[in-house]
Amino acid sequence: ENYSNDADGAFISSYVKGYATETYGRQGYLTFGTAGTNSTDASEKMRIKADGNVGIGTVSPECKLDIHDHTSATTFIADNNAGVRITNWGGNTGWSLLGFGGFSSTYTRNLSQIGSLSTSSGTYLAFGTSNNYGTGITNQAMTIDPSGKVGIGTTSPSDKLHVVQNIDLNTALFQNTSGRAQVIIDSQTTAHNSYLTLSNGGSEFAFLDAKTSINLLRIATNNTGAEIAIETNSQDEAVRIDSAGNVGIGNTNPNNNLVVSDGVQPSYAPTTVGEYIEIARTSGADAGFLINK
Numbered sequence: 001e002n003y004s005n006d007a008d009g010a011f012i013s014s015y016v017k018g019y020a021t022e023t024y025g026r027q028g029y030l031t032f033g034t035a036g037t038n039s040t041d042a043s044e045k046m047r048i049k050a051d052g053n054v055g056i057g058t059v060s061p062e063c064k065l066d067i068h069d070h071t072s073a074t075t076f077i078a079d080n081n082a083g084v085r086i087t088n089w090g091g092n093t094g095w096s097l098l099g100f101g102g103f104s105s106t107y108t109r110n111l112s113q114i115g116s117l118s119t120s121s122g123t124y125l126a127f128g129t130s131n132n133y134g135t136g137i138t139n140q141a142m143t144i145d146p147s148g149k150v151g152i153g154t155t156s157p158s159d160k161l162h163v164v165q166n167i168d169l170n171t172a173l174f175q176n177t178s179g180r181a182q183v184i185i186d187s188q189t190t191a192h193n194s195y196l197t198l199s200n201g202g203s204e205f206a207f208l209d210a211k212t213s214i215n216l217l218r219i220a221t222n223n224t225g226a227e228i229a230i231e232t233n234s235q236d237e238a239v240r241i242d243s244a245g246n247v248g249i250g251n252t253n254p255n256n257n258l259v260v261s262d263g264v265q266p267s268y269a270p271t272t273v274g275e276y277i278e279i280a281r282t283s284g285a286d287a288g289f290l291i292n293k
Contacts, residue, residue, distance in 0.1 A: 012041040021050060086116070093119050102133060109136030122146025126155070187212075 013035050020028040029049045033042035047055045055061030057068035073082035088096040095117050099110030113128040125144040128137040143151040151157030153164035165171040174183050187194045187210075194210040205226070209218040221228065229252075230239040240248040248254030251261045260279045 011035065011039070014042050088116075088118065093117075107133045109133070111136070113137050119146075124155075185210075 012033075015031075015033045017031045017033070018028055019031070020026075022028075027050045029047060031044045031048075032046040033044045035042040044059065045056065047059050047061065049055070049061060053061040053064055053066060055066045055068070057070055058066055060066075067084060069082050069084075071082040073080055086096045086098060088094040095115045097110075097113055097115045100112045101107060101109070102111045109130075110128075111130045111133055113126075115126045115128065117124040117126065123146055126140050127142040129139045129141050130136060131138050140155055141152065143155045143157065145151070145157055149157040149160055149162065151162045151164070153166065154162055163172055174181055176182070185194045185196060190212040194212070196208040197204050198206045204222045206219075206221045206228075209220065210216075211218065219228065225243045227243055228241040229237050232238045237252060238249065240252045240254060242248070242254060246254040246256060247258050249258070249260045251259045
């Protein structure tokens with residue numbers, strides 16, 4: 001025990017104590033105490049049990065390091081001193097890391113890792129994994145940037161969620177194992193559109209646009225000359241809408257407002273293209289309307 005003797009009298013300022021827990025004194029635990037004020041004796045702050053478990057703020061640690069913080073944090077976004085902190089003192093820029101290993105006798109490197117990167121523009125939180133235990137961390141699998149944008153497969157997310165796949169496989173999978181799978185795109189109010197964009201190389205090619213205010217769903221292209229196809233079976237084209245707005249059913253090159261055929265453009269053509277509804281077959285029975293009640 002260490003004592004202090006000041007104007008207030010003698011107090012125990014800190015101590016290390018060993019306790020035996022069985023008759024022969026071979027099994028026991030250690031306690032470490034400090035004084036929190038200048039007018040009270042030291043009290044226990046840390047304990048090492050007989051099994052090697054270390055407790056800080058608890059006398060009954062249940063794992064190798066068991067920390068109990070008795071400071072009640074009332075907010076998450078603030079100058080908060082509650083909890084556990086890992087700090088990098090290497091300068092204004094650097095990583096503070098929390099690593100997770102495997103079999104220590106075989107793999108001596110971190111096999112997964114959480115890191116906080118401090119930069120002049122803010123703090124990044126990263127999650128790393130490994131596909132080569134001999135090398136250590138091989139993938140910065142997910143990154144959260146200072147503004148809260150989340151990147152999976154990228155360290156520089158450009159949107160709230162930015163997912164990058166670097167091989168020709170599915171980029172994302174949404175699966176429900178107990179019911180229907182559902183993805184919702186929800187705008188703030190009915191005055192705002194809900195929008196799904198399809199792009200190539202960063203350039204918007206087509207989109208779905210839900211205009212709730214006027215009860216309209218738009219399916220649109222954004223390239224000059226672009227067309228829309230609807231396919232059935234194993235990607236067999238059934239309907240084509242060309243860039244002029246002509247619709248072909250069973251026809252990929254409609255030259256009138258509506259062309260219904262068996263898939264081959266007939267040899268004849270109307271005098272004025274684009275002003276007719278055309279129903280044709282290139283062989284077999286005659287073409288025509290069937291109206292049945």
